[in-house]
Amino acid sequence: MKKETSMLQNICNLMVSFSFCLIFVYIFLPYVTASVDILNRMSQQLESKDIDPTRYISTDVAQVKEAEDYFKTVFEDNRQARQ
Amino acid sequence: MAGFNDQALNETAAAQIKVWRDAEKKAESAGTKTVQKPYNYIPSLIALCVFFIVMLGAGIVLMGKSFSEFAKGFVIVFLIATLAYMFGGQAISRQYGFGAEAWGILLGMLIANTVGTPKWVLPACQVEFFIKTGLVLLGAEVLFGKILAIGIPGIFVAWVVTPIVLVCTYIFGQKILKIPSKSLNIVISADMSVCGTSAAIAVAAASRAKKEELTLAIGLSLVFTAIMMIALPAFIKAVGIPEILGGAWMGGTIDSTGAVAAAGAFLGQKAMYVAATIKMIQNVMIGVTAFCVAVYWCLRVDCTAGRTVGAGEIWLRFPKFVLGFLAASILFSLLDSNLSPGMADAILDQGxxxxxxxxxxxxxxxxxxxxxxxSTNFRALTQYFKGGKPLILYACGQSLNLLLTLGMAYIMFYLVFPEITAKI
Structure with a gap:
């Protein structure tokens, strides 16, 4: 038989799981990143280059435009050099 | 100090530089006084919520549903999305791919599976409607002209390997793993082979996948992207793979564009440029993939065995948002190619x-x-994960993707077109 849970119990469950997520994101991940040297270096590099790994479309990522401009310049310079 | 031979010119330049510096300082101090406090966002968020209720509500009415029921529930959906944006702002966790998208699903699922989503909120959980509207708008950002950005090698790495991996993974899922849900199979295959979340969303809508299936595919993609973003550049450095080959490899295999740029940056500037460009070319495939999947679903998956489907029925079944997406993409691609580069950037990209x-x-x-x-139930979600088949599918598909992309990138950048590699 399915056990019914009370509203109070459900609210407690919500609070506990929400707190767990907050602790994981706001305390655990920053702590691990600060403690592990390689992660810390990676994090600083991303911060200095202003790269956001959560962006999933190319127009959201500034580095894509930068790369496009770079290739345009490189290929254009080579074309001019050949002429 | 200006380097003119004429002293008078030097003095004029120095005076003008001083004026410019003073103006700059003044503007800077004025800027610091107008700091945006979090509570300043509240009025604009309320206005945005009202705007969405009116705009989306019109669509809801046209679909024959109740406007008032939608409007009531939408406030909660909007609130969860806003909270997701807020929590997803944590800089460090964003670096691991844990942003607003993940928070949105997580917050919603926590509510739905603990206290339960109130019944009056459910009419506003119009997942398909929101996704399809977003996808049509996304069409404006997918420009076909971009596929030539890095020349022919880029097209081979992004446009030849990707469909092969997509089809092979789908067949592997059906024939070997025997995944019961075809839509789950195709969503994971597209998610892994094309470009992560955006492709998963488009293909899920094209194949009418259930929201649990989309959640599962996005979850898998987020986990694998975070791992590959760190592991792949480390492996490339350890093995001594050249920067350009490494960049092309990562661009063709890591799911999300942001993570590709991050992984590329760990290797070096050129690797980042190559990786980001390959991913951009792959992004262009979203519409084509969604179109092909929609056609395949109409002709083969949705029809009864032995029964031929007429053109009228195909049209009725065909998800029309794919046409909207492609129309926006083609229109903006034409505009982009007909305007001068500066004008296209100013009007289309920046405007x-x-x-x-x-x-x-x-x-x-x-x-x-x-x-x-x-609207996702944990129990329903675990049913889709039975036997770990989605995980096996993703892992096997990604392994094939890694092998083929590396092979193709090596052949194209080092054997067939070494002159392009030399220029980079």
């Missing part, structure tokens, strides 16, 4: 896209993630 479609598209996807979470 229409950054000032309009991108902002709205972001919100539509954020709303859809919140709505997915609010």
């Amino acid at each position: 229409v896209v950054r000032g309009g479609t991108k902002l709205l598209r972001d919100w539509f996807f954020a709303l859809s993630f919140a709505a997915i979470g609010l």
Whole structure:
């Protein structure tokens, strides 16, 4: 038989799981990143280059435009050099 | 100090530089006084919520549903999406791919599976509607002219390997793993082979996948992207793979564009440029993939065995948003190729896209993630994960992707077109 849970119990469950997520994101991940040297270096590099790994479309990522401009310049310079 | 031979010119230049510096300082100090406090966002968020209720509500009415029921529930969906944006702002966790999208699904699922989503909120959880609207807007950002950005090698790495991996993974899932849900199979295959979340969303809508299936595919993609973003550049450095080959490899295999740029940056500037460009070319495939999947679903998956389907029925079944997406993509591609580079950048990229479609598209996807979470049941989700088949499918497909992409990138950049590699 399915056990019914009370509203109070459900609210407690919500609070506990929400707190767990907050602790994981706001305390655990920053702590691990600060403690592990390689992660810390990676994090600083991303911060200095202003790269956001959560962006999933190319127009959201500034580095894509930068790369496009770079290739345009490189290929254009080579074309001019050949002429 | 200006380097003119004439002293008078030097003095004039120095005086003008001083004027410019003073003006700059003044503007800077004025800027610091107008700091945006978090509570300053509240009025504009309320206005945005009302705007969405009116705009989306019109669509809801046209679909024959109740406007008032939608409007009531939408406030909660909007609130969850806003909270997701807020919590997703944590800089460190964003670096691991844990942003607003993940928070949207997570917050919604926590509510749905603990206290339960109130019944009056459910009419506003119009996942499909939000996704399809967002996808049509996304079409404006997918420009076909971009596929030539890095020449023919880029097209081979992104446009030849990707469909092969997509089809092979789908067949592997059906014939070997025998995944019961074809839509789950195709969503994971597209998610892994094309470009992560965006492809998963488009293909899920094209194949009418269930929201649990989309949640599962996005979850797998987020986990694998975080791992590959760190592991792949480390492996490339350890093995001594050249920067350009490494960049092309990562661009073709890591799911999300942001993570590709991050992984590329760990290797070096050129690797980042190559990786980001390959991913951009792959992004262009979203519409084509969604179109092919929609056609395949109409002709083969949705029909009864032995029964031929007429053109009228195909048209009825065909998801029309794919046409909207492709129309926007083709229109903006034509505009982009006919305008001068500076004009295209100013009008399309900085104007229409950054000032309009991108902002709205972001919100539509954020709303859809919140709505997915609010209407997803953990128990239903675990059923799809039975036997770990989705995980095996993703891992096997990604292994094939890694092998083929590395092989193709080596052949194209080092054997067939070494002159292009030398220029980079």
